[in-house]
Amino acid sequence: MKRRGRKQRRLLLIGVAGAVLCVAAGLVLYALSSRIAFFDSPTDVVTHQLPPGTRIRLGGLVAQGTLVKQPDGHVRFDVTDGRTSIAVSYQGLLPDLFREGQGVVAEGAIGRDLSLNADTILAKHDERYMPKEVVDALKASGRWQETANAPAGNAVTGPPMNITPPVTQ
């Protein structure tokens, strides 16, 4: 009698644990397949001719002389990887370290004419650190100088962030 009770209860336990794990695995797979924003360089966007509405993370440098700030807080600038440029429009506060000629990651949806309507802008954290996507994009386009731009290897203990917070719309 007692033996059977133990067996049944163990089965129930395994059943419940298995069910919860299955749900968790299913949720993870679903989330990974649908919601992740992939990283792209401006060249990627042009070569793949991404359809309007696609959510992407765009990385590169803020092109010199392209930053336009409108009085209503609307900002326009170009992101370049040295070969291709993509126009980005954004409404909101720019991070402290956002500057022309500096690395940036813009997250948002592709608009018409392969422009980007960004809702999140990440700028590099300090003089030593650059978002890794930007580094890779610059390396890919041959504009990376190892000594001048080498990112710092170890993140300092700090507020639990390693990049300037995205300014979300």
Added chain:
Amino acid sequence: MIAELGHFALVLALGLAIIQGGVPFYGALRNDERLEAVAAPAALTQFLLVGLSFAALMHAYVVSDFSVLNVAENSNSNLPLLYKITGVWSNHEGSMLLWVLILALFGALVAAFGNNLPIKLKALVLSVQAWTAIAFLIFILATSNPFLRLDTPPLEGQDLNPVLEDIGLAIHPPLLYLGYVGCSISFAFAVAALIEGRIDAAWARWARPWTLAAWMFLTVGIAMGSYWAYYTLGWGGFWFWDPVENASLMPWLAATALLHSAVVMEKRDALKIWTILLAILAFSLSLVGTFLVRSGVLTSVHSFASDPTRGIFILVILCIFIGGALTLFAWRAGTLAPGGLFAPISREGALVLNNILLSAAAATVIVGTLYPLALETLTGIKISVGAPFFNLTFVPLVVPLLFIMPFGPMLAWKRGDIYAAAQRLMLAFGITLAADVVIADIAGVPSAFSIFGIWLGLWLVGGAISEIAFRVKLGTTPLAESWRRAIGLPRSAFGTALAHAGLGLTVIGIIAATTWGAESIRSMKPGETLELSGYALTLDGFVQHHGPEYDETTVRFSVRHGGALSGIMEPSKRTYADRQTSTSEAALKTVWLSQLYISLGDIAADGTTTVRVYWKPVVTLTWLGAIVMALGGLMSLSDRRLRVGIPKSARRSSPPAVAPAE
């Protein structure tokens, strides 16, 4: 000279740790009490030596000894004393030394206060603790020596990173490390139990206070880090699902599960193998967190590959400890006797469900944190896993957990009655539902989930109150009798209720601030007014200020509520000439539990300023809730019956093993 003393003390500590890891262990295997007795004095002396070493480094910082490379790189003679001191752990080398100091501290605490542990278990625990110390001491001495000297010391140090010049640096890392490293004690207890092949309810009673202490520190540490990020980053958010944050959340989830399963083990002698596994996992996740933050792998998997010594070293430590412990577990777990039986509907059953859901939630965080790293390392594909991922995976697993939480303490051990439990919670259910409707009516309904989320938070608080009310028979007996019962109730019962209610407060804070909050971004000229959630903010003007290391522009806002002046807020922008960086200092105004938050964008030459203003209703509950949770832990910890070996109070007539306590 003093820096060299610190270095030597560290080397001596390593030598002592090797003795502490070897001699008592050998003694335990041979049942030689004289050898086992080496453990405690060795642990105490090791703590003394590491403490000496840490004090030496701190001395170098306080007197601004720039001939020490670490000081020259991370401090400056102009810094206020507080930031000179906190500068010690602002960098990789110093924070690893703090890590080892806390490791040694916990070892010393076990040595000093573990007088009632069986001598063999104590020897084994301290040996295992010493193995961890050996690994990290070698790591510091070989790859991250904070005492390196410079041949030609600079006249001035390079300064502390401006973002770190904050009281948060004094509070957050030490608390977090106390939590991380505190998990090493339950790990040591688990490994010792596996080696000894003996584990019983007494083991849980010995190990649980340490887990509880670590969990408390981790809870407060995470909350303080979150508040620091909230006010310093100028973004108005308090949790970013950043890998560095997830690194602290993973051990917290595992430690929370461990706390609960250890209760089952202590009271009912069940779930033993699972508890041991959780103890191993909790510390393993702490190590993973240390690896993620310290190896540089988060900055870029490529920077990890280009300067691999430290990263590889920690990875090896990680593999040895996690792999070793899990192998030992696989080998020895079968020898542990299975525990008591219980019905699915029972206190044990509820705690098992708690553990399943917590583990699954922890697993989603692990996947979300490690999968992008693995994918990029293996295929070079870069993905970003952020809030959308965790909202879809973590939240659906936590919601049922929160819902069932009040039921657990209402169920009896062994065989519970779910209908009786539901009946006892009916009143709380009705009141919280009514309160929720009132809140929805007053504040509006941004989304179905937000109103449900607020109810969940209220439900947790209501459930906690109901539990205490039920146990003191409030309303069913005369008030004096209830009072007598409340005094007689074990403190751990109040601890549980407080911790559960604290979580409820945190849930309310998070949901309210994220879904009922308001924000506005505008360019403002002096004299203009911005209105948000009933507050009118007028930009009065600018104040220039030259600090020791930075130039600061403060913008004055007068805040009016209902026409009357209710305060002045002064956010500012600082420019650090030396580092060529600038920071924004947000201004916060707390109104009851809610906060008004201003952060600045660019200030144009004509005084036009981009301003971002947030209204965050009851946002402070997010962190206050965590503090209440930790107070619950403290309450539980102060329960006499948890403190091993203290003579049982003569007043209490019921034997401790029967009285429910958690």
